[in-house]
Amino acid sequence: xxxxxxxxxxxxxxxALCPLPLRDxxxxxxxxxxxxxxxxxxxxxxAGATLTxxxxxxxxxxxxxxxxxxxxxxxxxxxxxxxADGPRRRHDHLALRFADGPELIYHDPRRFGYLDLVxxxxxxxxPWLQPLGPEPWDQAFDARYLQARLRGSRAPIKNRLMxxxxxxxxxxIYAAESLFRAGISPLAPAGRIGxxxxxxxxxxxxxxxxxxxxxxxxxxxxxxxxxGSSGYFQHDFRVYGRAGRPCQQCHGTLRHATLSGRATVxxxxxxxx
DNA sequence: AAATGAACCTGTTTGC
DNA sequence: TGCAAACAGGTTCATT
Numbered sequence: 001x002x003x004x005x006x007x008x009x010x011x012x013x014x015x016a017l018c019p020l021p022l023r024d025x026x027x028x029x030x031x032x033x034x035x036x037x038x039x040x041x042x043x044x045x046x047a048g049a050t051l052t053x054x055x056x057x058x059x060x061x062x063x064x065x066x067x068x069x070x071x072x073x074x075x076x077x078x079x080x081x082x083x084a085d086g087p088r089r090r091h092d093h094l095a096l097r098f099a100d101g102p103e104l105i106y107h108d109p110r111r112f113g114y115l116d117l118v119x120x121x122x123x124x125x126x127p128w129l130q131p132l133g134p135e136p137w138d139q140a141f142d143a144r145y146l147q148a149r150l151r152g153s154r155a156p157i158k159n160r161l162m163x164x165x166x167x168x169x170x171x172x173i174y175a176a177e178s179l180f181r182a183g184i185s186p187l188a189p190a191g192r193i194g195x196x197x198x199x200x201x202x203x204x205x206x207x208x209x210x211x212x213x214x215x216x217x218x219x220x221x222x223x224x225x226x227x228g229s230s231g232y233f234q235h236d237f238r239v240y241g242r243a244g245r246p247c248q249q250c251h252g253t254l255r256h257a258t259l260s261g262r263a264t265v266x267x268x269x270x271x272x273x
Numbered sequence: 274a275a276a277t278g279a280a281c282c283t284g285t286t287t288g289c
Numbered sequence: 290t291g292c293a294a295a296c297a298g299g300t301t302c303a304t305t
Contacts, residue, residue, distance in 0.1 A: 002298060002299085003298060003299085035282090059300095075282095075299060075300080076297070076300095077282090077283080077298085077299095108282095110282045110297090111281080111283080112299060112300075114300095152275095153275080154275090154276090155277090164300085171299065173298060218298080263296080275305100276304105276305085277305080278302105278304085279301105279302085279303080279304095280300100280303095281299105281300090281301085281302100283297105285295105285297085286294105286295085288293090288294080289292090289293090
């Protein structure tokens, strides 16, 4: 479900839903077998804590509880919703309650999501976060960095872009959309792309992600904002999900291929290797 | 060493 | 219509 704009949309929705700080947390764990086993000690360690902030790093939500941080990833189908709107549903895996505030429910049919609770100073070197590259808006993320990082790589640029060690937050949809806007073929060997074109790519990634966040993310099948409303960036897709249809720029036919098992769409005329 | 493909799961869509 | 296969926004692991 979520790439960076969707996670950021969820974060903003949660912050709007939660008048921080929220005191006296109580976590109920219904299922521990998510993508990775949820630590059984989690409810005990969190009991009574105060939620002071909800941040995002890459596609992770970082829930700050004093000197502890709950790290949560939504996987493909994870979502948070306000509880107290009926009984527990199929695929609800945990609930977060506070003394006076909303009850939050984590729901995840495919169970690709995962959670952990760590000391604040250990967050950055947590095995999930430690290998991550820069955020797309980091100063460190520029054409020079990309060129150095991709030097010698003959892998398709789309694959390298979706590698979180290179840059975080760019998944299958936004990789395709960014490459279209930068005029670069997803098949282009990563190490052969010149500085100028990489600069265009950096700009395109930021522009697309900014626009998607502003639109409240993309709603495909089941993604919803924390408040339950839909994002609408899906109406701005230029290539994703449009294989066989005409390119909006040149009216040629958009092509489809599978790259590392992921559906890939691009315009052979507008996007060059 | 880098890069591809399978695996983790379930629900929904597509195609015969 | 019915059923099975294919496919889905993410990430990790094993195998070339």
